[in-house]
Amino acid sequence: MSWSATERQRSFTICPTPLRSPQQPGALTLLWIIRNWNRRRILKSADTSEDAWRMAWSDLRLLRRLNDMEQQRLRELAALFIHEKSLEPVQGLLLTRRMKQTIALQACLPILNLGFDWIDHLVSVVVYPDTFVSEVTERDDVGVVHHYRQARSGESWERGPLVLSWADIEAGLGEDGYNVVLHEVAHRLDALDGAVNGKPPLHAGMRDLTWRDSLCAAFEDFTRRVRANEDTLIDPYAAESPAEFFAVFTEAFFETPHGVIAEYPAVYEQMAAFYRQDPSRQG
Numbered sequence: 001m002s003w004s005a006t007e008r009q010r011s012f013t014i015c016p017t018p019l020r021s022p023q024q025p026g027a028l029t030l031l032w033i034i035r036n037w038n039r040r041r042i043l044k045s046a047d048t049s050e051d052a053w054r055m056a057w058s059d060l061r062l063l064r065r066l067n068d069m070e071q072q073r074l075r076e077l078a079a080l081f082i083h084e085k086s087l088e089p090v091q092g093l094l095l096t097r098r099m100k101q102t103i104a105l106q107a108c109l110p111i112l113n114l115g116f117d118w119i120d121h122l123v124s125v126v127v128y129p130d131t132f133v134s135e136v137t138e139r140d141d142v143g144v145v146h147h148y149r150q151a152r153s154g155e156s157w158e159r160g161p162l163v164l165s166w167a168d169i170e171a172g173l174g175e176d177g178y179n180v181v182l183h184e185v186a187h188r189l190d191a192l193d194g195a196v197n198g199k200p201p202l203h204a205g206m207r208d209l210t211w212r213d214s215l216c217a218a219f220e221d222f223t224r225r226v227r228a229n230e231d232t233l234i235d236p237y238a239a240e241s242p243a244e245f246f247a248v249f250t251e252a253f254f255e256t257p258h259g260v261i262a263e264y265p266a267v268y269e270q271m272a273a274f275y276r277q278d279p280s281r282q283g
Ligand SMILES: [Zn+2]
Pocket: 012, 013, 183, 187, 243, 244, 247
């Protein structure tokens, strides 16, 4: 499939203020040791069997490429997610076990080979039944402050919750490059180095310069194509900013990896190195 420039309008937001201090996931501290001991204890009593997760798993075609070990690890991460994170339905939404599992499995897919520490800072997930309206305050280039209301399918706040629309989660269950959970988790990972700029903290062996060169060139080319109303394999919302580029390409990386490889192979290579996954290997 391809996206036309006007096919889908969607709105996400991210808190623009930097984190108080850069966070180093995996730092060996007493707190980290206690937390991991506690997590092992939780997993001993959690049901992470295939049967217990079968219904939610069957909804998520993008998980079919995972091998047995990866499937078990993802179920364990998702079980921790449901145990540690506060999943909060609002506006009368009834959040069933299957729905919680559906959210948790998608939220943990990006950290499958990174580890649960990478989403330690995420405390809660607010789930609306459908698209929700947010009050927006923005200052323009000449300093004038604008207030307006905007319909949204998801939001990510650095020291607050992920906010998600269940209708949009359901709409994103196919492998079409649209996945609001992956999108918002990508923003949280992006923010871990103190700036939401489309570059998460990179692993040892990855080079900042290579990341920037690969993604900046792709962002510039993609933006040009969207402005020219070209059809693209990736959602044109990625042209909004480098941060949105990273979040939208994260969706595409996991859901339509061959499209990313076809159009921006250097971006795919960098994202595969960051996420430590290769979704293109099957499907
Ligand atoms: Zn976004």
